[in-house]
């Protein structure tokens with residue numbers, strides 16, 4: 176990636192400002208919608224186009240750099256989460272990553288898995304129901320905490336000798352609450368239960384060391400906080416766990432045949448690739464891998480350790496401003512659960528509430544401001560490219576909104 180000067184020689188604020196210039200989408204829009212999809216930097220778009228150009232002109236040879244981007248992306252993602260390259264495989268999206276682990280476990284009838292259905296993304300929940308229907312496992316449902324965060328204590332109470340798996344998002348898409356990942360990680364590890372994390376709403380914005388948090392597997396997609404395209408994701412699998420697993424799908428790249436060409440057959444007795452590489456299947460999404468390599472380098476040139484306090488600070492500023500204006504917030508009531516997401520609305524939206532939220536969302540859209548409407552609530556989310564000035568402009572837009580009084584006086 177070509178930067179004007181090495182990012183680590185300049186201050187965090189300058190790094191963020193420099194990175195912001197890479198996002199053409201910000202020229203005429205305030206974008207607080209990364210939780211739905213992130214913005215693609217120009218360099219990522221160029222890198223994908225470079226691949227397509229090469230392909231159009233018959234120049235994407237197997238030994239060409241455009242094909243090596245998947246390996247580069249794997250390494251960059253591994254570094255971002257404190258893993259090693261062999262612990263990461265490329266996927267299509269979060270759903271595929273979660274299913275790869277769930278379907279590779281040696282389920283026995285009567286085993287159980289625990290999930291907090293009310294605030295977990297449906298993708299994670301259905302992967303478990305599939306195992307219930309195929310292998311006779313029990314899916315145990317934990318209710319969320321009072322502030323709608325992941326309930327570590329309730330999940331722990333539901334564990335028993337037949338519990339094999341806990342599925343949990345690092346940050347729930349529903350309310351933006353942060354999960355006490357290290358605590359559930361420790362509990363699961365002590366009991367030999369696998370912790371499978373959906374990192375869609377945090378990886379790229381919030382710091383995570385998967386080994387320090389004792390996460391066994393982590394699925395993430397490229398299209399939100401990694402600022403990449405759709406159709407690409409990553410799955411981290413702790414090496415020692417991966418090496419106990421037999422993937423549900425197997426292909427030539429899952430099998431270790433040394434340096435032999437991919438067309439070489441090998442024998443009917445095979446050795447699986449080390450670590451998460453045994454989950455590798457056929458050709459990768461090379462255009463997307465080229466794009467995400469640029470984006471991951473950009474994020475790392477700023478540093479997630481710089482991005483995290485930046486986005487938390489912006490969320491706090493918006494939270495305080497909205498509260499002052501009387502906007503009901505579902506996020507931010509428990510300090511430990513605060514994140515880079517601010518969610519306006521109610522636990523149980525009153526009948527007129529959903530209409531007001533839609534109206535506010537439309538008001539933003541008319542002013543080229545973007546937040547995402549989810550489950551009758553309005554979700555604001557921050558990434559490295561957002562600024563305090565944008566927060567102030569959004570707050571001013573709320574102040575000017577004709578129905579603010581109606582929203583502020585609504586009782587759930």
Ligand SMILES: Cc1ncc(COP(=O)(O)O)c(C=O)c1O
Nearest residue numbers: 268269270296344348373375396
């Ligand atoms: C927590 C969470 N998991 C998963 C997804 C999406 O999964 P996928 O990448 O499979 O579409 C989303 C957002 O759409 C999400 O917020």
